[in-house]
Amino acid sequence: MEAIEQRPIINETLKTIAHRRSIRMFSDQPVSDEAIGTILQAANQAPSAHNQQSWRFIVIRGNKKRELVELVNSKAAQFPKASSVLLRMASRSIASAPAVIAVINTGELIEHGTHLFNMASEQAYDFFRTMEIQSSAAAVQNLLLAATSLGLATVWLGILFLIKDEVLELLGEPKGEFMAVIPVGYPSKMTKGPEKRPLETIVKYLD
Numbered sequence: 467m468e469a470i471e472q473r474p475i476i477n478e479t480l481k482t483i484a485h486r487r488s489i490r491m492f493s494d495q496p497v498s499d500e501a502i503g504t505i506l507q508a509a510n511q512a513p514s515a516h517n518q519q520s521w522r523f524i525v526i527r528g529n530k531k532r533e534l535v536e537l538v539n540s541k542a543a544q545f546p547k548a549s550s551v552l553l554r555m556a557s558r559s560i561a562s563a564p565a566v567i568a569v570i571n572t573g574e575l576i577e578h579g580t581h582l583f584n585m586a587s588e589q590a591y592d593f594f595r596t597m598e599i600q601s602s603a604a605a606v607q608n609l610l611l612a613a614t615s616l617g618l619a620t621v622w623l624g625i626l627f628l629i630k631d632e633v634l635e636l637l638g639e640p641k642g643e644f645m646a647v648i649p650v651g652y653p654s655k656m657t658k659g660p661e662k663r664p665l666e667t668i669v670k671y672l673d
């Protein structure tokens with residue numbers, strides 16, 4: 467089979483995918499409850515293994531957001547340079563965003579799956595945990611794309627995984643598994659973002 471050309475199909479969905487960029491600083495413009503509801507609805511439409519939908523979304527604003535900024539800043543000093551710089555950057559993004567959404571895995575798929583497979587082995591745990599993480603990652607991507615489609619900006623902050631226990635405690639989700647923290651707001655300025663690798667370097671066609 468010949469390599470598929472990068473064809474110029476253009477529609478609104480593809481435009482949204484192409485326009486999504488990680489934006490790390492936000493303007494003062496508030497984000498409406500309606501917009502937050504819309505992007506959460508989109509996140510909740512994601513596919514999930516065994517249709518377990520084992521995700522939870524925590525919307526963080528006001529005082530709780532300030533507490534999160536303080537937590538991230540205070541913990542940053544305990545890490546070596548690269549990670550402490552990223553944690554500080556993350557705290558600035560959280561501080562500047564009018565709203566932040568945390569995505570948490572509930573562990574329901576792991577529980578359901580190991581029961582269904584009637585095996586409590588390490589392999590079953592590893593399998594269902596991976597499926598749960600992948601399902602929630604699909605939800606996160608839906609959320610990012612829905613936000614982009616509304617003119618909102620986001621950044622997926624994975625670095626807070628380094629302080630996940632403290633973050634989950636602060637959010638009142640101590641039993642959950644940390645997936646992502648996502649500041650949401652209107653961009654203070656749009657950036658082009660990094661170039662993606664050319665398809666010919668990452669795609670292999672087999673026939």
Ligand SMILES: Cc1cc2nc3c(=O)[nH]c(=O)nc-3n(C[C@H](O)[C@H](O)[C@H](O)COP(=O)(O)O)c2cc1C
Nearest residue numbers: 486487488490552556621622623624625626659660
């Ligand atoms: C799992 C994951 C974790 C990420 N964690 C961070 C992070 O902690 N801090 C950050 O600034 N960006 C983070 N990003 C955003 C990436 O840096 C960004 O997606 C990448 O540089 C490509 O840029 P783009 O999103 O504009 O295409 C993360 C992205 C993913 C998918």
